[in-house]
Amino acid sequence: MIPISHYLILSAVMFTIGCAGVLTRRNAIIIFMCIELMLNSVNLTFVAFSAYLGDSAGQIIVFFVMAVAAAEAAVGLAIVLALFRNKKSVDINDVNILKW
Amino acid sequence: MIESYIPIFLILAVAVVFGVVSANMSWLLGPQRPNRAKNSTYESGMEPVRTAHDRFSVKYYMVAVLFILFDIEVVFMYPWAVQYRNLGLYGFVEMVVFIGILLVGFVYVIKKGALQWD
Amino acid sequence: MTFETILFYVLALAGIVSALLVITRRNPMHAALFLIVNFVALAGIYLTLHAQFVAITQVLVYAGAIMVLVLFVIMLLNLQNEQDLFEKRSWRSYSGPILSLLLLALLLRTVAFVSGGSFDRISPESERIGTVANIGQQLFTAFVFPFEMASLLLLAAMVGAVILAKKRFP
Numbered sequence: 001m002i003p004i005s006h007y008l009i010l011s012a013v014m015f016t017i018g019c020a021g022v023l024t025r026r027n028a029i030i031i032f033m034c035i036e037l038m039l040n041s042v043n044l045t046f047v048a049f050s051a052y053l054g055d056s057a058g059q060i061i062v063f064f065v066m067a068v069a070a071a072e073a074a075v076g077l078a079i080v081l082a083l084f085r086n087k088k089s090v091d092i093n094d095v096n097i098l099k100w
Numbered sequence: 101m102i103e104s105y106i107p108i109f110l111i112l113a114v115a116v117v118f119g120v121v122s123a124n125m126s127w128l129l130g131p132q133r134p135n136r137a138k139n140s141t142y143e144s145g146m147e148p149v150r151t152a153h154d155r156f157s158v159k160y161y162m163v164a165v166l167f168i169l170f171d172i173e174v175v176f177m178y179p180w181a182v183q184y185r186n187l188g189l190y191g192f193v194e195m196v197v198f199i200g201i202l203l204v205g206f207v208y209v210i211k212k213g214a215l216q217w218d
Numbered sequence: 219m220t221f222e223t224i225l226f227y228v229l230a231l232a233g234i235v236s237a238l239l240v241i242t243r244r245n246p247m248h249a250a251l252f253l254i255v256n257f258v259a260l261a262g263i264y265l266t267l268h269a270q271f272v273a274i275t276q277v278l279v280y281a282g283a284i285m286v287l288v289l290f291v292i293m294l295l296n297l298q299n300e301q302d303l304f305e306k307r308s309w310r311s312y313s314g315p316i317l318s319l320l321l322l323a324l325l326l327r328t329v330a331f332v333s334g335g336s337f338d339r340i341s342p343e344s345e346r347i348g349t350v351a352n353i354g355q356q357l358f359t360a361f362v363f364p365f366e367m368a369s370l371l372l373l374a375a376m377v378g379a380v381i382l383a384k385k386r387f388p
Contacts (some may be wrong), residue, residue, distance in 0.1 A: 001339040005329055007267070012325035014237050014256075015283055016318050021241030023314030029246050029292060033253050036284065037237055040260055043272075051267040052336060054343030056356045062272050063175070063357070066279050067368045071375035072171045073284045074165045077291045078382035079159065084295050090244045102222045105265055109225075129270050158383060161294060165379045169372045171283045175275050176365065178385050179354030189348035194365070201369040214380045 007048035014041035028080050028090040032073075039069050160212045167208075173202055224264045233259040246292050248284060257281045267340065269348040 008038030034057060043062045050058025080090055086095050141148045180187070180195055187194075209215060236256040243249040257280040264273035346352055357365055 002223055002266075003333065003339075004337040005261075005333055006226070006230075008327065008329040008332060010233065010263075012322060013234055015325065016322040017234070017237040017241060019321055020318035021317055023317060024311055025241065026272070027246055029288065029295075030241070030249055033240060033249060033288060037240060037253065037256065040257065040280070040336040043276075044260060044263065047264055047267050047269045047272055047369055051269060051340050051344040051348065054336075054341030054347065056352055057347065057360075059272050059353060060357055060361050063275065063353075064364055064368055065323040066175070066275060067172050067371060070168050070279065070284060071371050072265060073287050074168055074379040075382065077287060078161070078379045079289060080129070081161065081294070082382050089373060101270075102225065106221070132282075158294065161383050162380065164290050165383070166376070167282045168287055169376055171279060172372060173369075175279060176357070176368070177222060179271070179350050179357055182350045183358060185356035186355065187358050192223065194358055194362055197366055198369045200380070201373055205373040208377060209380055212380055212384065214384055 004048055004052045008045060011041045011044040011048070014038075026091050026093055028083065028092050028095075029068070029077075031092065032076050032080065035072075036069060039065060162209070166209065166215075169205075170202070173199070184203065222266050226263060229259045229262040229266075232256075247289070250289050250292060253288075254281050254285050257285070266339070267348075268344040270347060271350045272355050 004030055016036035018034045018041065021037065022031050025031055025034065046058040046062050046065070048058075050056065083095060084090055137143060176198070177195070180191060184191060233256055236252045236259065240249045240256065243252065252261040257276060261273040261276040261281070264276060266272075
């Protein structure tokens with residue numbers, strides 16, 4: 001049997017990769033995809049605890065996370081579109097009007 | 101329990117292997133004597149004038165977004181449909197409220213003309 | 219080594235490799251395709267945890283719907299490769315990985331606390347709780363309020379997407 005720590009380590013590694021992507025990439029769409037990656041690694045933690053503790057709450061929360069991810073995709077990509085319409089680029093370094 | 105999924109994994113493996121093999125087999129087996137005319141996009145047709153990557157109209161975006169949001173709605177309807185008889189009227193009212201709220205959004209989208217193609 | 223164990227380690231490796239490829243490919247289209255590989259690998263990992271319905275939904279919603287929208291937006295904008303990312307070395311390209319490694323150390327330290335007891339093997343209950351029937355029973359009794367709030371969230375997303383994406387209304 002696989003102990004739960006292996007699932008948690010996989011989840012931690014994937015979360016870190018997503019975080020590194022958000023911190024280093026400048027393309028807004030790739031940053032968006034890295035956030036999806038982080039959401040997914042957290043989902044893995046929820047499902048792993050749900051299966052090892054025998055509690056269904058974890059799996060149901062995953063469905064709500066998926067609903068949030070879908071809403072985020074709809075609005076987030078609309079923001080990227082609006083950004084591209086105004087700046088002709090999706091490089092986040094070009095979005096610096098509010099930068100101090 | 102996971103063993104009951106072995107047929108699915110086998111089909112996945114067959115699909116991947118078949119795709120990779122058949123895509124590369126002609127490259128492995130066929131003779132390769134390329135020349136300029138052969139490598140052009142249409143060997144005996146017109147010269148292509150610009151890149152094949154073209155931008156889509158933003159009109160498609162609204163359709164894709166509505167697809168995602170109603171896709172999520174249907175995902176929530178699967179477990180409801182399975183448990184419909186156990187939940188009774190209570191479950192029915194829950195789902196009517198859920199669909200009612202989303203229908204408000206659908207009416208809004210139609211009224212705003214976001215799906216109009218013109 | 220049971221079939222389940224082998225499957226988990228193969229899929230875990232596929233997940234990590236595809237995640238690394240997502241953040242290193244310059245072409246956003248390639249990154250999106252590797253993200254789909256990652257999602258499918260995660261769906262397989264959910265199966266090793268007996269979460270059947272979550273696995274199917276993962277493929278349906280993430281790989282099927284959300285990534286379609288992302289690929290669609292990439293084609294809509296017709297983005298070119300991110301050329302200067304790896305050429306221009308700024309403080310960003312060093313501090314990002316260093317901060318991420320610190321985060322990983324922190325997370326792994328936390329994982330070390332979780333062991334023993336029921337955490338060594340999957341609960342025998344898990345075969346029952348992953349089914350569509352059980353998810354439906356729980357979702358429509360104990361989680362009614364979050365379920366109805368999800369519809370409000372989707373409504374807000376619908377209105378927001380219309381407002382942001384539509385340039386001018388007729």
